[in-house]
Amino acid sequence: MALSEFSLQYVPQKAVKGEALADFLAQHPSPYGFRGSEIDIGLVQTCDNYWTMHFDGSSIAxxxxxxxxxxxxxxxxxxxxxxxDFNCTNNQAEYEAxxxxxxxxHDLRVARVLVLGDSELVINQLNGIFRCMSCTLAPYHMVAIYLAKSFERITFDHILRVRNxxxxxxxxLTSGA
Structure with missing residues (x-):
């Protein structure tokens, strides 16, 4: 009230580059109430509460x-x-791993796991994108799905071999490939 005699006009400050998104999120909290620290923003994903497992299998003659x-x-x-110590295919070795x-x-009592593998077939079968049609892989697939259900949360991601x-x-080292 004391400043009303000076005809002041309020002009909001322009956003500093890089702070606009942070300011918006601070002023508009999510109504969905995210739990944990799992946040997915575009291509960036944080998985602070996940253990990670990289696996690979190989078979030669x-x-x-x-x-x-x-x-x-x-x-x-x-x-x-x-x-x-038995003969198997590459895909069977991948499932074994x-x-x-x-x-x-499971023995470490881990609840949340991010599984990363370079076998497109195995990862897509585990994600349900591919059906397991092979009679040699079906027992592996059944055991893998059964074990996966024992975790609170498990995610399967296919990665390139250079990231594995x-x-x-x-x-x-062990297969001699």
Whole structure:
């Protein structure tokens, strides 16, 4: 009231580049009330409350092996490289790696997992995009789905082989590929 004699006019401050979105979100909180720290914005996804598992399997004429890399919430990493003592296909080796990794995560009592693999067939079968039609893969698929249901939340993502280097190198150590 004391300043009314000075004919002041309010002009909102222009947004500083890079702060406009943050200011808008601060002034307009979401009515949906996000829980946890899982936020998906365009191409960026944060998964702070997920353990991650990279898996890979390989089979050649003389041997087969699997590689698994598990990372905890605290960014500790465990690497597993196992030689399979039976003949199998590449896809069977991929499923073996996935199932062994899930057993390890289950024994650690992990609730939320982000599974990353470079086998498009296995990941798409687990996501339900592809149907499992192979009689040799069907038992693996059934066990994998059964184990996946024991987690509170599990997500399967296909990644390129160049983003799965650690698991791939562990696999090559044991399979000789």
């Amino acid at each position: 003389t041997s087969a092996g699997v590689g698994i890399v598990i990372q905890s919430l605290d960014h500790y990493r465990w690497c597993f490289s196992l030689k399979l 996935f199932i062994i990794g899930l057993h390890v995560l 280097i650690d698991a791939d190198e562990l696999t090559q």
